[in-house]
Amino acid sequence: MTATDPAKAASRPVPVSIDPSIAPPGTRNFRDAGGIPADQWHADQNGETLVPTHCCFCGVQCGMYLRVDKGGKVFGVEPRNHDINRMRLCPKGINAYQQVNHPDRLTAPLMRRSRDEEFKECSWDEALDFTVSEIRRIQEAHGNDAFGLLGGASLFSEKTYLVGKFARVALKSKHVDYNGRLCMVSAAGANKLAFGIDRAGNPFSDILLTDCLLIAGSNVGECFPVMTQYLWGARDRGASLIVIDPRETAIARTADIHVAIKPGTDSAFFNAVLNVVIAEGLTDEAYIAANTTGWEEVKKTVAAYPPSRSAEICGVPASQIVQVARVFAGADKAMAWHARGIEHHSQGVENCLSVINLCVATGHIGKPGAGYGTITGQGNGQGGREHGQKSDLLPGGRSITNPEHRKQICQIWGIEESELPGAGTSMMEMVWQMQRGEIRGLIGICNNPFVSLPNYAVVKDGYDTAEFHAQFDFFLSETAANAHVVFPVTTWAEDEGVMANAEARVVKHNKAQEPPAGVRTDTWVICELARRLGAGKHFDFPGSREVFEELRVASAGTVNDYYGITYDRLDETGGIAWPCPSTEHPGTPRLFEDGRTYHPDGKIHMQVVEWHPPMDAYTEEYPLSLTTGRTVAHFLSGNQTRRLGALVEQTPRPWVEVHPSHGFRNGDPVRVVTRRGSEVFPALVTEAIRPDTVFIPYHWPVPTSANALTIDALDPRSKIPEYKVCAARIEAAERVDEVPAPPTPPGREAYPETQVSRTDPLPPTSPQGRGTAERS
Amino acid sequence: MMGRTIFIDPGRCIGCQACVSACRECDSHRGKSMIHLDYTEPGMSVASLPSVCMHCEDPVAPCAEVCPADAILVTADGVVQQADTTRCIGCSNCVNACPFGIPKIDLQAKLQMKCNLCYDRTAYGLAPMCATVCPTGALFYGTLEELQAERPGVQVADSFVFGDVVVQTGVAMVVPADKVQWPVPGGLPVVEINGRDVR
Numbered sequence: 024m025t026a027t028d029p030a031k032a033a034s035r036p037v038p039v040s041i042d043p044s045i046a047p048p049g050t051r052n053f054r055d056a057g058g059i060p061a062d063q064w065h066a067d068q069n070g071e072t073l074v075p076t077h078c079c080f081c082g083v084q085c086g087m088y089l090r091v092d093k094g095g096k097v098f099g100v101e102p103r104n105h106d107i108n109r110m111r112l113c114p115k116g117i118n119a120y121q122q123v124n125h126p127d128r129l130t131a132p133l134m135r136r137s138r139d140e141e142f143k144e145c146s147w148d149e150a151l152d153f154t155v156s157e158i159r160r161i162q163e164a165h166g167n168d169a170f171g172l173l174g175g176a177s178l179f180s181e182k183t184y185l186v187g188k189f190a191r192v193a194l195k196s197k198h199v200d201y202n203g204r205l206c207m208v209s210a211a212g213a214n215k216l217a218f219g220i221d222r223a224g225n226p227f228s229d230i231l232l233t234d235c236l237l238i239a240g241s242n243v244g245e246c247f248p249v250m251t252q253y254l255w256g257a258r259d260r261g262a263s264l265i266v267i268d269p270r271e272t273a274i275a276r277t278a279d280i281h282v283a284i285k286p287g288t289d290s291a292f293f294n295a296v297l298n299v300v301i302a303e304g305l306t307d308e309a310y311i312a313a314n315t316t317g318w319e320e321v322k323k324t325v326a327a328y329p330p331s332r333s334a335e336i337c338g339v340p341a342s343q344i345v346q347v348a349r350v351f352a353g354a355d356k357a358m359a360w361h362a363r364g365i366e367h368h369s370q371g372v373e374n375c376l377s378v379i380n381l382c383v384a385t386g387h388i389g390k391p392g393a394g395y396g397t398i399t400g401q402g403n404g405q406g407g408r409e410h411g412q413k414s415d416l417l418p419g420g421r422s423i424t425n426p427e428h429r430k431q432i433c434q435i436w437g438i439e440e441s442e443l444p445g446a447g448t449s450m451m452e453m454v455w456q457m458q459r460g461e462i463r464g465l466i467g468i469c470n471n472p473f474v475s476l477p478n479y480a481v482v483k484d485g486y487d488t489a490e491f492h493a494q495f496d497f498f499l500s501e502t503a504a505n506a507h508v509v510f511p512v513t514t515w516a517e518d519e520g521v522m523a524n525a526e527a528r529v530v531k532h533n534k535a536q537e538p539p540a541g542v543r544t545d546t547w548v549i550c551e552l553a554r555r556l557g558a559g560k561h562f563d564f565p566g567s568r569e570v571f572e573e574l575r576v577a578s579a580g581t582v583n584d585y586y587g588i589t590y591d592r593l594d595e596t597g598g599i600a601w602p603c604p605s606t607e608h609p610g611t612p613r614l615f616e617d618g619r620t621y622h623p624d625g626k627i628h629m630q631v632v633e634w635h636p637p638m639d640a641y642t643e644e645y646p647l648s649l650t651t652g653r654t655v656a657h658f659l660s661g662n663q664t665r666r667l668g669a670l671v672e673q674t675p676r677p678w679v680e681v682h683p684s685h686g687f688r689n690g691d692p693v694r695v696v697t698r699r700g701s702e703v704f705p706a707l708v709t710e711a712i713r714p715d716t717v718f719i720p721y722h723w724p725v726p727t728s729a730n731a732l733t734i735d736a737l738d739p740r741s742k743i744p745e746y747k748v749c750a751a752r753i754e755a756a757e758r759v760d761e762v763p764a765p766p767t768p769p770g771r772e773a774y775p776e777t778q779v780s781r782t783d784p785l786p787p788t789s790p791q792g793r794g795t796a797e798r799s
Numbered sequence: 800m801m802g803r804t805i806f807i808d809p810g811r812c813i814g815c816q817a818c819v820s821a822c823r824e825c826d827s828h829r830g831k832s833m834i835h836l837d838y839t840e841p842g843m844s845v846a847s848l849p850s851v852c853m854h855c856e857d858p859v860a861p862c863a864e865v866c867p868a869d870a871i872l873v874t875a876d877g878v879v880q881q882a883d884t885t886r887c888i889g890c891s892n893c894v895n896a897c898p899f900g901i902p903k904i905d906l907q908a909k910l911q912m913k914c915n916l917c918y919d920r921t922a923y924g925l926a927p928m929c930a931t932v933c934p935t936g937a938l939f940y941g942t943l944e945e946l947q948a949e950r951p952g953v954q955v956a957d958s959f960v961f962g963d964v965v966v967q968t969g970v971a972m973v974v975p976a977d978k979v980q981w982p983v984p985g986g987l988p989v990v991e992i993n994g995r996d997v998r
């Protein structure tokens with residue numbers, strides 16, 4: 024063995040021990056480890072600066088530095104020792120900076136009078152005037168509600184606040200919703216019903232303190248990669264891991280119990296687990312008696328779900344149900360985290376409620392290491408709905424149908440209550456309304472429904488029927504390519520604002536560079552449209568900072584209280600969890616520590632859950648379940664990540680995951696048929712999936728779009744589409760359909776590197792995709 | 800084993816390739832990754848395994864030993880550097896000599912490229928890019944004591960047997976606690992596949 028250079032060894036300070044309640048294991052502060060502080064690392068070398076900010080993608084909201092060169096341009100990333108991620112980043116986060124100065128960026132407004140024409144670059148005045156004249160024309164002829172607005176949960180909270188205010192005050196339309204509707208609204212609805220507050224109960228760091236971690240319907244390794252360090256940290260301390268997922272994902276692979284459940288049967292499973300918990304006397308009766316309502320009814324309902332019955336429904340051994348009950352209820356402290364796998368269902372709210380019932384009945388709530396959490400897909404999935412972007416909510420999580428709440432907001436906004444519209448419909452319903460001609464004009468802000476909504480044929484028809492469509496984006500997405508007007512707006516690195524991550528921790532993103540010439544902030548565009556619509560006095564905001572000040576005041580005294588959160592405090596801390604009612608308040612990382620919920624009676628309202636089958640019936644013709652999900656290299660509709668060379672190279676195209684029992688070989692072209700249509704994907708043959716289930720990642724547009732096949736059935740309460748289960752069959756096909764290259768904006772050459780990967784899809788026989796071959 | 804080094808724990812790896820992307824960001828070889836991700840049981844499992852340069856100690860760096868141009872330098876603290884571009888003749892000897900399959904030849908530049916443990920960072924006490932970002936801790940940078948303090952009971956191996964040859968490395972691998980038999984099989988002959996004895 025070679026000895027370490029003694030001089031160097033002596034200069035290295037002794038590592039300090041890390042408090043497990045705040046720092047995940049395997050992490051250290053490089054200041055403590057000696058050497059150059061991370062935040063001066065490159066600054067020392069090249070005269071560049073490091074701007075502290077956060078990742079623009081998922082709901083972990085990892086801290087990162089953007090490297091900015093002497094000319095003021097973002098050109099790289101450097102890990103940042105932030106509380107949330109402690110230097111960790113996933114490949115999306117590492118490559119995110121590449122979109123800031125990407126050649127595909129839109130740098131001038133695009134306009135056309137009809138969809139048959141080509142886009143032409145135009146001036147901002149032309150684009151804004153045309154949009155405003157179309158809004159006026161449509162609203163005068165068909166009423167205010169004939170024009171709709173769809174926002175996005177990747178926007179900063181300030182912008183989501185503006186979207187809600189713009190719809191109600193400037194457009195005076197009730198039709199506003201956002202793409203978080205496709206994300207975690209089922210969990211939100213369930214949490215609201217049970218606890219009166221819509222957020223995760225515990226911070227990530229509580230995972231390190233738990234004895235049993237139950238993950239339901241979340242492929243943490245690929246969708247929330249940086250959270251894995253908390254999982255593995257918990258396991259280092261001996262916590263058991265239970266994973267409920269139809270696929271053997273990277274975390275399921277090492278779980279103590281992996282329940283390979285049939286898609287769409289989650290509430291039957293959790294009801295049976297609770298049934299066993301009750302039968303074995305593992306409930307926390309004292310806790311239930313003191314803190315809950317509705318327990319007797321829940322008890323009665325779950326009596327109808329003995330393990331034998333649920334085992335049959337869920338396609339899992341009854342013994343596993345018993346085992347899960349014993350391990351979860353028997354643990355000193357247990358936590359349940361869930362995500363789209365149980366939420367994207369026509370019974371998404373019920374599924375979440377059945378998990379909550381289990382946590383509550385076993386007393387695993389409101390303690391360090393015990394509680395529940397929801398994993399948000401989008402960066403601001405949590406914050407995006409808190410301040411009025413959702414059709415039924417006003418800022419501060421106020422209900423738009425509650426007269427008291429309406430009065431409060433009208434006072435803040437300075438409008439008459441009679442002027443404030445009522446509740447609108449959800450994102451998918453708005454598309455149906457567009458098909459029927461009820462909504463005739465639409466503005467979309469940073470969303471891409473052509474890839475992200477289910478049942479593509481219906482979505483395309485809805486948008487095509489709309490008389491006018493404008494879209495805000497920084498790349499020409501599939502949806503923007505259908506619009507009449509496209510406004511080129513800033514990326515996250517060109518503006519400042521806050522987002523709330525999956526812990527409801529509000530973090531601040533900072534501006535790293537000036538936007539390219541011709542590009543405006545979303546805030547500017549919204550305010551300018553409002554001004555031209557005659558509502559200028561309500562939208563006099565020079566920038567995010569001023570919007571945030573109004574948002575703080577508008578949320579004061581509500582459950583979603585941001586009043587105590589200021590930009591300065593966010594700059595000084597690692598983020599503050601709401602509710603935070605005063606500037607001295609430290610924030611609320613963990614809920615219900617005093618045993619009180621946010622219902623007026625302070626109790627947890629347990630809810631009865633009955634399982635019912637998925638909306639799309641299995642028949643001989645369609646015997647399999649099709650389920651969808653994400654891959655680690657791509658984000659949602661892929662509009663951003665499908666342009667970044669390294670990520671395209673990592674996962675160039677989608678595939679269909681099938682069990683070997685179907686007789687396909689890796690790379691065989693497989694036609695997947697559902698009642699909505701059919702598409703051909705290369706097969707990824709793997710034992711890591713149930714034989715009765717097939718899986719397709721959904722980041723690509725037609726002709727290899729998972730969402731061209733999924734069903735547009737909605738949960739009656741949350742209105743979330745049932746992405747995670749529909750009936751399908753598979754058959755051998757001739758060749759794989761190719762993913763078309765995204766449209767190139769006019770006047771610009773495509774990015775040569777990514778273009779190569781896009782137009783050179785792998786031959787159908789080549790093994791590719793997750794876990795099939797070396798791709799490095 | 801070096802004081803601070805990389806420990807690889809394949810059991811934690813989720814195959815996310817953050818390490819690969821991060822390696823590309825390193826200023827010394829921007830745009831090219833020097834770390835590889837292997838999928839060990841394709842079709843059976845999603846298991847994956849990152850490979851970095853193992854910084855062989857005994858025999859000292861086979862790649863360096865066979866280099867006819869003396870282009871591969873080993874530093875005093877045991878880091879096997881990437882071939883010096885002013886000396887490398889692109890002959891591929893190192894590629895053939897490495898028992899772990901690490902060095903690669905950039906065919907266009909006719910130069911060898913390999914992981915140098917982010918020497919520009921590690922020399923200053925920072926972790927290499929891959930181990931910094933790895934979301935799971937599958938790549939850990941630190942001392943064995945630090946690793947064991949955070950992961951009680953963890954066992955590592957730094958000796959690998961290839962046929963008759965034992966290679967001791969600067970980078971270590973986490974091995975199942977109940978299977979610690981040093982040295983661990985690093986190459987042929989294969990004795991066990993999926994728990995089945997195939998000797």
Ligand code: SF4
Nearest residue numbers: 078081084085113116
């Ligand atoms: S995508 Fe999520 S996990 Fe990955 S770096 Fe960004 S915030 Fe972190």
Ligand code: SF4
Nearest residue numbers: 812813815816818933
């Ligand atoms: S970053 Fe870590 S978890 Fe991800 S592939 Fe590399 S070693 Fe595995």
